[in-house]
Amino acid sequence: MSVSKNRATNTFLRSERKSFYRFLALYALLVALLIGFMSYFYYQSQEKLAFSAYRIKLMEYAADQIRQLRYLHDHFPTTSIYPRDERFRSAIWDLEYHEIFSTLEDPRINFEEEIYTTHGRIHFVKILDNYYLGAKYLIIEVPEDPLWSHQIWQTIGLYGGVGFAVLMAFGWFLARLFVRPMRQSILLLDQFIRDTTHELNTPLSAILANIETMDHASLAPQNAKRLRRINIAARTVSTLYEDLKFATLEQEKETEAVVIDMAELVRSRLEYFGILMESKQLTLRTDLRPASLRADRRLIERVVDNLLSNAIKYNRRGGAIEVVLRPGVMTVTDTGVGIASEALPHIFDRYSRFNESEGGFGIGLSIVKRISEHYGITIEVTSTVGEGTTITLRWREVRS
């Protein structure tokens, strides 16, 4: 079993992803607008072509109708039957836009246009030279042939869809180019940390080994105090080193899942961090009951170390840390600075630090999240600024 390979560099960070999708959304909007405009102009031109074919026929109909109107005008009111023709419907309107008579199916008339479509019908508006029966406007209505508009929409749908897909594919590559500088800076940072971590290993091991082998009892109190400080500093650097080593060098290593006695693991890590807690005069309260988890011990140690390290680092001097362990649940509570609610969704982001007062690379919680996700461990964070933070891990307890 192995943790996802090189996940840090092969997948997008949240900020990268956000920029990528924002760019893509903007690009898609612009492409849609462009295709929309092009479709509109294409439709207009095709409509004009279709209308030019209709116009000749409609002008003939209008001429026939005008002849009939003239006859009626001359013989009104002896004859008062409005002329009708089976080939078309018609209406006459006066100069003041009052309807004189109409046989139209769609009475909505656009006097600004000579020819237009309206709800499946074509209207042709003819302005009369002589106002027979008082009519200035003669409107001829014929049913619209749905075939041409259907064909136009089909063409627009096909070419518009293909064009959109091609431009979006282009946009996808463009968006990747857009975030590349951000990505390169992340890779550069990764490489820097990788190189630095590698160089830290030997001197840090030497410091810790020498501290362990020194005879503390033989030292003068002043020197023992100094050595203790060196020990605290070295362990802090060691924790950071372990994180960096995991984040950059070890995450591709094979892992070995074993049943971990969580109470024993937590106890041993608390002992390791004991000297750091003492240095900040923190009170430790523990309530550890037997619990077990199937996972790689090295990885779970990283999780526990990071939670404890943060609880110490961000705690106030003289504060408290409470660690509670129950089957399937572990809770670490501190009395530290707390995390603002708006920062909570981002605390697991890589290179994200929720408190600028303390140093660090901002990778600890991202490691916690990555390992937790891998083993199906859920993380809950509750925090109040100025009061403290509680982090709860929940996992499926191993049944014996």
Added chain:
Amino acid sequence: MTMRWRGVVAVMLVLVGAGALHAEDVFDRECVACHIRKKVSLRKAFMNALLVYSGEENMKAGLKYFLRHPRRDSSVMSEAFLDLHGVKEPMTLDDAALDKALDIYWERYRVIGNLR
């Protein structure tokens, strides 16, 4: 018939005559009578005016101006008609009466509402 009865009948005739005269509207009195006398069709004149003015308001305004200031070149009648009858005299009716006469003219001869 006694003299007394003759007097009663005469008074009644005068009253009926006055009533009948009152029943005639301004259009009948000022326009129809003259057109009948000159044998000029009001219908023909209306249809000619409709050919030029088209809408109700436009026609009433155009005719009103013409009736006040009649001129050969602004008449809706044909050249032949004008040669025969000449251009009419300006109307001396007051504005209200002329507007009323034109309203009646439009209502009596209008095409809108009379086509089937």
